[in-house]
Amino acid sequence: xxxxxxxxxxxxxxxxxxxxxxxxxxxxxxxxxxxxxxxxxxxxxxxxxxxxxxxxxxxxxxxxxxxxxxxxxxxxxxxxxxxxxxxxxxxxxxxxxxxxxxxxxxxxxxxxxxxxxxxxxxxxxxxxxxxxxxxxxxxxxxxxxxxxxxxxxxxxxxxxxxxxxxxxxxxxxxxxxxxxxxxxxxxxxxxxxxxxxxxxxxxxxxxxxxxxxxxxxxxxxxxxxxxxxxxxxxxxxxxxxxxxxxxxxxxxxxxxxxxxxxxxxxxxxxxxxxxxxxxxxxxxxxxxxxxxxxxxxxxxxxxxxxxxxxxxxxxxxxxxxx
Ligand code: ATP
Ligand code: MG
Numbered sequence: 001x002x003x004x005x006x007x008x009x010x011x012x013x014x015x016x017x018x019x020x021x022x023x024x025x026x027x028x029x030x031x032x033x034x035x036x037x038x039x040x041x042x043x044x045x046x047x048x049x050x051x052x053x054x055x056x057x058x059x060x061x062x063x064x065x066x067x068x069x070x071x072x073x074x075x076x077x078x079x080x081x082x083x084x085x086x087x088x089x090x091x092x093x094x095x096x097x098x099x100x101x102x103x104x105x106x107x108x109x110x111x112x113x114x115x116x117x118x119x120x121x122x123x124x125x126x127x128x129x130x131x132x133x134x135x136x137x138x139x140x141x142x143x144x145x146x147x148x149x150x151x152x153x154x155x156x157x158x159x160x161x162x163x164x165x166x167x168x169x170x171x172x173x174x175x176x177x178x179x180x181x182x183x184x185x186x187x188x189x190x191x192x193x194x195x196x197x198x199x200x201x202x203x204x205x206x207x208x209x210x211x212x213x214x215x216x217x218x219x220x221x222x223x224x225x226x227x228x229x230x231x232x233x234x235x236x237x238x239x240x241x242x243x244x245x246x247x248x249x250x251x252x253x254x255x256x257x258x259x260x261x262x263x264x265x266x267x268x269x270x271x272x273x274x275x276x277x278x279x280x281x282x283x284x285x286x287x288x289x290x291x292x293x294x295x296x297x298x299x300x301x302x303x304x305x306x307x308x309x310x311x312x313x314x315x316x317x318x319x320x321x322x
Contacts, residue, residue, distance in 0.1 A: 059116035061164035193250035216256035
């Protein structure tokens with residue numbers, strides 16, 4: 001999936017890479033590294049029991065009773081971790097429901113699913129998969145109607161023979177379905193030397209609270225060559241020399257962060273380049289809270305997906321993040 005395929009040949013000087021090349025090639029290894037560098041990282045309280053499931057609110061229900069079903073979802077203790085509203089293409093529906101393609105009801109399902117926007121939700125709560133399935137009731141609408149309290153009965157729509165709510169059947173399915181609608185993205189994040197020295201744990205906590213998966217992590221000093229590579233667009237600017245010095249003055253924490261929309265979300269969490277601006281417009285951001293000044297501004301993040309891929313490959317080599 002997210003294999004970074006291009007070879008590294010010719011993209012860097014081998015010498016500067018040699019000490020960075022002990023590539024860890026699994027998330028488990030990243031977790032071990034994380035536990036080593038940040039022994040308290042996992043002891044902080046987060047909701048260990050929260051589980052995620054995928055819910056779909058089909059077009060007819062969404063059009064007719066959106067507010068009611070959304071309220072019901074919240075009343076049942078679910079949080080909406082991610083959502084998007086899209087008109088699914090025939091291709092997407094066929095792919096998502098490929099196991100149902102030969103069933104009698106498939107044409108009606110296809111018709112319903114492409115008839116307007118579907119609301120796609122990543123729901124979290126304790127035991128989310130089983131709980132949401134339990135609330136939905138039986139798959140076949142006729143059977144669901146025998147249980148008048150089931151959500152599929154309560155939210156049936158006269159105009160459609162198709163149940164109006166979907167939920168993943170197992171945690172494995174949930175994982176696959178979430179990945180289908182909310183594919184992971186990866187970005188390169190660096191905690192710059194000054195911040196790595198002073199605020200590492202606080203910054204790592206913010207990374208975690210924001211829900212990023214740390215797919216790779218290492219702590220070491222960047223070389224001038226590496227920094228010049230990251231910031232090649234800034235070569236020639238007045239601050240370029242200072243940037244090279246400040247970025248190489250000590251160990252940095254270098255990470256691959258993974259999440260849906262990771263590039264943009266990490267930039268939002270970093271905040272604006274200038275910490276004074278960050279304090280004004282984004283006081284919860286990392287730069288607002290932990291940056292010294294516009295130069296030593298705590299963190300770096302890729303600007304685009306393309307830049308992220310290129311720099312992840314540059315630092316970690318040809319890797320398969322997933
Ligand atoms: P980054 O690329 O580090 O994630 P950014 O994309 O917000 O930050 P850029 O414009 O790409 O900001 O600048 C790269 C880095 O150069 C900044 O993070 C900062 O360390 C430094 N820098 C940028 N502008 C200035 C400036 N006017 N004076 C001093 N240093 C600056
Ligand atoms: Mg930048």
